Amino acid sequence: MAEAAVEIEYLRKRYKGGFEALKGVSLTVPKGSVFGLLGPNGAGKSTMVKSLLTIIRPTECRGSLLGKKIGDRKTLGRVGYLPEHAKFPEYLTGRQVVLYSAGLAGVPGKAARERTSQLLDLVGLKAWQDKPVGTYSKGMKQRAGLAQALVNEPEIVFLDEPTDGVDPEGRIEIRKIIERMRAEGRTVFVNSHLLAEVEQVADFVVILVGGKIIRSGSMKELTQAEKTFEIRSLGPIPLDLRESLEKSGIKVAGDQVLVPAANAGDVQPVIDALRTAGVVIREMKEARLSLEELYLSSMDSARGEMNGGAA
Ligand SMILES: Nc1ncnc2c1ncn2[C@@H]1O[C@H](COP(=O)(O)OP(=O)(O)OP(=O)(O)O)[C@@H](O)[C@H]1O
């Protein structure tokens, strides 16, 4: 099995006042992967990240971060962190924010200065690096936050809503940075509400609801639809053919044909029928659920279970 960057055997967090934000969760983040933590507002996502980094004290916690016990101070120098709603002293310049973070992580002066310049350029803040953060827009602050999270060349980086407030181009740049980190063998742990963005980068996802994990696995496994193939034609399917296909349990909508079949071989007779009717096929693929569909169906079944449990 791949080495784990994070191994939570058991994590529980009860805030002062008694609210239990994490009700005993376990998960594994394989080294070198992009890991997406999803869930509605208040699910406990930020609480989980802050507990792992011991920014808040977990109530009960067993597990490891980069091979060391969670809570080991020295390990934090190998970790990067972009907090949710990252705030920096308004009078510091973007450059000073990143240098300050480098200092905290123990990056030597020369390397810190070099990396700071490179990262500020990478996140698109070059022209603004000597201006105070107080004059930055929301998305610019977020970009500065990302640069400071990467300045120690972390083995794992925790990004809590990294694209919050960032414009479309900036989001694409952030996605590329995440992909580059993975290509370098680093691990990226990302909290996000933006399913389409997570879908594009994550290797593994966990859905957290009410402090409990309701779904987890690789993106590939989780989005695998039940034995269905999708055929796309050039233009709509003729009505008479559509009717005969529908009689054999095949769904047709416009230029899309959904064939229940265990393998590609079983789809060939349908293709033959389409071709005979003069239909031009432009695409055939195994159907997959979108992350949005997976998320919504997971939330539905979690609600169903909760209601069932209460009855
Ligand atoms: N300091 C605190 N004291 C008491 N309760 C808290 C504290 N911080 C968070 N909570 C509660 O814990 C729960 C989980 O909060 P958390 O911030 O981890 O959620 P989240 O999944 O990150 O949500 P969001 O998507 O809105 O960022 C929420 O119900 C929140 O109100």
Ligand SMILES: [Mg+2]
């Ligand atoms: Mg949060």
